[in-house]
Amino acid sequence: MVLKVSPEKWNQTRDCLLQQSIHASHPRTRERFSALYQVSQGDSASNVAKQLGRRLDTVTNWIHLYHDSGPEAMTYKRTGGRPPFAK
Numbered sequence: 001m002v003l004k005v006s007p008e009k010w011n012q013t014r015d016c017l018l019q020q021s022i023h024a025s026h027p028r029t030r031e032r033f034s035a036l037y038q039v040s041q042g043d044s045a046s047n048v049a050k051q052l053g054r055r056l057d058t059v060t061n062w063i064h065l066y067h068d069s070g071p072e073a074m075t076y077k078r079t080g081g082r083p084p085f086a087k
Contacts, residue, residue, distance in 0.1 A: 003045045005040040007036075010071055014041065020033040020071065032074045045063060062074065
């Protein structure tokens with residue numbers, strides 16, 4: 001099964017995904033939009049996962065989350081654990 005990213009569903013374009021992959025405030029958000037952009041350009045999810053050093057199921061989960069919940073769901077939200085080290 002080939003996974004596809006359809007930004008049109010959320011009134012976006014591929015360029016929107018690219019811009020979000022460049023300008024998002026958090027590195028994890030940028031990574032997620034980068035993966036979506038690459039898949040929208042025709043790259044396979046498995047190849048994108050290898051390039052990013054991520055597991056295939058992580059990238060496919062991002063794709064499904066985007067399809068189900070839209071671009072807002074790609075924004076990284078800290079969900080627990082120890083707080084980041086303050087400088």
